[in-house]
Amino acid sequence: MSAVATLDWLGCATFRLRLDDLVIFLDAYVDRAPGAPPTGVSAAEIDRADWIVVGHSHFDHLWGAERIAKQTGATIVGSYETVRIMLEQGVPERQLMPVAGGERVELAEQISVSVFPSQHSCIWSHARFEQPDEVCLGDLGLSYQERRSRLAGRAGRRADLSDEVRAYLQAGNQGARGDGGALVYRFQTPGGSLLFQDTCGYWSGQLPSWRSDVAILAAAGRGNIDGEPIQGSLAEFVAGEAAVLQPRRLILGHHDDWLPGMSIATNTAPIRAAVAARTPAVELVEMGYCAAYPIFDGLAAAPSGAQEGVTA
């Protein structure tokens, strides 16, 4: 058993996982925008990391990985787009491990992470973030070109950004990039299994194989199921995932006001209610920043991972 297994939320979808002496960053977006609630940690201060696993390549997940990797020698696991950007940012190739889903990376003795292909939330379908009980319908069957056109035309979404936030975004601009293909990670440790998802999407055929003792699920934007936007609310999306995954403990991510003027401070009550209605046994955890939350406490007697016997 791991003597210590704690999780720090560093805002947005970034977490720091400590498994005894091993330090693993889940995403690496640490330096917050002006006006975002402070977490008390900056990327420059981070001097200890062994691994950085990145869910996708957008700046609010990846920006910071280049500095943390250089400062600590940590190896970055991420998509080929993530690796391309990190190479451009001067991270040595020996610290980069490109994955696409289907791999299992050994992180330390008895600790590994499996990589799954996933989907990004439908950022093209809306001009602003909605609260989780707002029902969104339509937008089905659009071509890639139509989605790109919508994305390019949603200039209003950025209209509310302050000059300070605009300058901040410019300072952290790492050049053009896509999301790189969203990835989901499932950690297997002696103390239990942990799922990390950093954007609201999944392939429904994959979802049952993500089952874990503890699941970090993204809670922001319009959910994506098999490439199409959810017909319903974000709360229903998260509750639907929980109903399949059946984690013993569910931790929310990406739900804070990480980019004031574009993001929102999510009211999590509808998510809590929707999850409780469908899977009352799931313990939903909303952690504060840097709380050193003991993720597997109270789960030690349970079988680690519930993936056996699962059928899609």
Ligand SMILES: [Zn+2]
């Ligand atoms: Zn993204």
